[in-house]
Amino acid sequence: MLRLEGVTKSFGDKRAVDQVSLVVPTGQLVGVIGRSGAGKSTLLRMINRLGDPSHGRILFGDTDITALKGRALRQWRARCAMIFQQFNLAGRLDVLNNVMMGRLSRVGTTRALLKLWSEDDRAIALSALDQFDMAGLAAQRADTLSGGQQQRVAIARAMVQEPDIILADEPIASLDPRNTKIVMDSLLRINKHFGITVVCNLHSLDTARAYCDRLVGMAQGKVVFDGAPQTLTDDIARDLYGLDAGEVMDTAGTALPLPVQEGRPSLAVA
Amino acid sequence: MIRQTDVDRAGLKERYPETFRTPVLAHAVYLTIVTAGAGLVVYALWRFGFSPAKFLDGLGKLGTVLTLMVPPDPGSQLWKYVAALGETLSIAFLGTLGAAILALPASMLAAKNVVANRFVHFASRRFLDSIRGIDTLIWALIWINVVGLGPFAGILAIMTSDFGSFGKLFSEAIEASDRKPVDGVTSAGGSDLHGFRFGVLPQVLPILLSQVLYYFESNTRSATIIGIVGAGGIGLYLANEIAQAEWQSVAFLILMILATVAAIDWISAKIRFAVIGRRGVVA
Amino acid sequence: MLGLVLVLVFSVLSAWIGEVDPAKFWNGLPRFVSYFHDILPQLRLASLGADLEEWFWNLDGWLGLLFDTLLVAYVGTLFGAIAAFVLCFLASANLTRSATLRFASRRLLEFCRTVPEIVFALMFVYAFGFGAMPGVLAIAIHTAGALGKQFSEVVENVDMHPVDGLTATGATYVETIRFGVVPQILSNFMSYSLLRFEINVRGATVLGFVGAGGIGKELISSIRQFYYADVSAILLIIIATVFLIDWLTERLRHRLLSLDGAEQ
Structure with missing residues (x-):
């Protein structure tokens, strides 16, 4: 269970995240929605501790995430995989090595620095890639791939971390509709099949409604809505998005999820 | 999630054998280069008679020198130093x-687009390179x-050795113009010299x-x-004070040099900024 | 216009301080020309082989010393580049959050590159005795300063997305740099180091002037003792070596740039 208690992040006078308190039970797929600049990204980065909160605490189970340092902090980050809008791959490394980055916390430093990956780790990385039909591209440099392919590599990297929670920061904002669907479907699959908590920042309201168990709306750093997708009325949405409302609620071309069934063959790891 | 037990290693290995293969050749090449590089260092150290004991001894001496440097003090020579710095x-x-x-x-002779003659171009380039x-x-001597x-x-x-560097840099800048x-200038009836003066020079002058x-x-x-070999300036004092182990004076001289270089860098950066804006130097 | 006046004023002032004496120059100029005439030996077509042999009578000895000079430059550049590699990350604003650490490493680099290497060489000769080791150390320190600055400028311009991505997986600082930064900068670093090696070869030829090893000692003594033919012979082999090194490093750098991005 992830628990945020009065989390605040200030940059100078401005409060990017303002007194956010949330409880996310294990296994939930939470969509964080709101306009750009509402503090969604800052919030997610603080959970991974890419940024430190100015005030408040973040707890995972009984662990105070905000107090972690050094090795314990790195172990937390390994348990808390992150997916980014710009994929954040090492463009000049090949795809396999990029996925291997998710195994770093389990590989000895010397072996890692020399890229001496064990056969087991190679197999794990390949199997993750294989689920996205990307195993054949293992030897390609990451920056030669399309955006959609890069995001799939990034998700494979997150999967081999064997995380307890996945944070996705606008994972589909740079993608076309087809890749949007692939990425959202795989997040949903990870969530439903393995029961891993997913917290996902989304700009598009319709995607959020279609995929998430619960929506958290943010505006000017504060949580202004928290509830099931069906309780988010158009009026509230208009308040959340203001003038952008028309754009994010355009239903045309929005990806709809696959019906999820436990144990479907295509969901299982090969 | 992907757990070790779930992974069908044999199947993957069969389908993607190349991913499991260790790139022996690449490793060997890499290892050879590193070994050769390190071997050359070891050989050089051996040739130079490097010994850890001597090295540590030297470091000890250097430490003593450093303690003797504080506080930096010009002694009675301050004005001589200032004059030498001016020099x-x-x-x-x-x-x-x-x-x-x-x-x-x-540089015009060495620029392809000014002097078309390949021999002149080649000869002037090699001449500049030799300088x-x-x-x-060495030139000072x-x-x-x-x-x-x-x-x-x-x-x-300084004039001689920079003549070589400038000649090369300028000719490259002119060629890139x-x-x-x-x-435009020559078609309006100007001579080649006019063409250079009004066509090329305005473009390259800020770069130069x-x-x-x-x-x-x-x-x-x-x-x-340069004063170390007797060609004027503060170097003469620096060499003398080091030879006489006047470490406080040495420290003072080094500080003077650092301050002057920093001041010159600052002024010249200001001028450069004014002349060409925030653009890198083509070095 | 003001600029031109300033330049003129400074020129006159400098000429006065610098004891510029056109008469001395004019009287000396024939000597400059005749100096080059003097240092060139008489080569007769009839006895060309013997003349050349006499001119380069000590070729083996000189080549040995020149080899020392090259080794001084090589080892000095390598050690300096390694030090610069370690320090450049500490001096980069995007990878080192501690302002104190950054400030300290930047000042250290600045000190290393501002103090001329021959000054370091003079002091090291005092501490370590005559020989090539002081030369190696002097070049290494100066190189660390010069390359450290160039390296950190490269590092400050890297794409930070991979760094974030790696940090978020729980990678250590060293692993983040190894996989997030090094692949982006390696070819640039190699190219700068090769350029610096070129510069250091030139620099190492004069370190012998102060007793820090290599060909310089032989050169300064033949200049000072007016062994004319030796001066020209040594200068010629220095120039030839510098040409060769420049040519080789340039080819290597072109190879590197065309390979740009080949990871390792």
């Missing part, structure tokens, strides 16, 4: 300026034979100026040491 700056300034003025015509290949200190000890030899030395303005300023900075450093 150093003069050497750098006149040397750079003279080299720039002399190098401009020479550049000889260090400023040669000029001392001609004009005697003193700062004048230093000025000439845009052809069209020249055509920034290069000259950059070399002025680096020449300030060179001019501090």
Whole structure:
């Protein structure tokens, strides 16, 4: 269970995240929605501790995430995989090595620095890639791939971390509709099949409604809505998005999820 | 999630054998290069008679020297030092300026788009390279034979060695210039010289100026040491004080040099900024 | 216009301080020309082989010393580049959050590159005795300063997305740099180091002037003792070596740039 208690992040006078308190039970797929600049990204980065909160605490189970340092902090980050809008791959490394980055916390430093990956780790990385039909591209440099392919590599990297929670920061904002669907479907699959908590920042309201168990709306750093997708009325949405409302609620071309069934063959790891 | 037990290793290995193969050849090449590089270092150290005991001994001495340097103190020589520093700056300034003025015509000879003759181009390039290949200190020694000890030899030395560098840099800048303005001038009835003066020069002048300023900075450093061989400036005092183990004076001189170089860098960065805006120097 | 006046004023002032004496120059100029005439030996077509042999009578000895000079430059550049590699990350604003650490490493680099290497060489000769080791150390320290600055400028311009991505997986600082930064900068670093090696070869030829090893000692003594033919012979082999090194490093750098991005 992830628990945020009065989390605040200030940059100078401005409060990017303002007194956010949330409880996310294990296994939930939470969509964080709101306009750009509402503090969604800052919030997610603080959970991974890419940024430190100015005030408040973040707890995972009984662990105070905000107090972690050094090795314990790195172990937390390994348990808390992150997916980014710009994929954040090492463009000049090949795809396999990029996925291997998710195994770093389990590989000895010397072996890692020399890229001496064990056969087991190679197999794990390949199997993750294989689920996205990307195993054949293992030897390609990451920056030669399309955006959609890069995001799939990034998700494979997150999967081999064997995380307890996945944070996705606008994972589909740079993608076309087809890749949007692939990425959202795989997040949903990870969530439903393995029961891993997913917290996902989304700009598009319709995607959020279609995929998430619960929506958290943010505006000017504060949580202004928290509830099931069906309780988010158009009026509230208009308040959340203001003038952008028309754009994010355009239903045309929005990806709809696959019906999820436990144990479907295509969901299982090969 | 992907757990070790779930992974069908054999199947993956069969389908993607290349991913499991260790790139033996690449590793071997890499290892050979590293071993050769490290081997050469070991050989060099052996050749130079390196011994850890001697090295540690030297470090100990160096430590003593450092403690003897505090506090830096010019003794009674402060004004001599200041005068010598002035001499150093003069050497750098006149040397750079003279080299720039002399190098401009020479660089035209070495620029393909000004002098089309391949032989002239090749010969002038190699000539400039030869001058550049000889260090400023060597030039200083040669000029001392001609004009005697003193700062004048230093000025000439910096002028000579920078003549080679500027000649090369200027000719590259001229070659990179845009052809069209020249055509404009010559088509209006101007001579080739007019074409250069009004077509090329306005384009390249800011670049040349920034290069000259950059070399002025680096020449300030060179001019501090040129006195070591007797060609004027603060280097003479520096060499003497080190030879006589006057470490407080040495420390003071080094601080003076650091302060001067920092001041010159700052001023020249300001001028460069004013001349060409925030653009990198083509070094 | 003001600029031109300033340049003129400074020129006159500098000429006065710098004891510029056109008469001395003018009287000396024939000597400069005749100096080059003097240092060139007489080569007769009839006895060309013997003349050349006499000119380069000590070729083996000189080549040995020149080899020392090259080794000084090589080892000095390598050690300096390694030090610069370690320090450049500490001096980069995007990878080192501690302002104190950054400030300290930047000042250290600045000190190393501002003090001329021959000054370091003079002091090291005092501490370690005559020989090539002081030369190696002097070049290494100066190189660390010069390359450290260039390296950190490269590092400050890297794409930070991979760094974030790696940090978020729980990678250590060293692993983040190894996989997030090094692949982006390696070819640039190699190219700068090769350029610096070129510069250091030139610099190492004069370190012998102060007793820090290599060909310089032989050169300064033949200049000072007016062994004319030796001066020209040594200068010629220095120039030839510098040409060769320049040519080789330039080819290597072109190879590197065309390979740009080949990871390792």
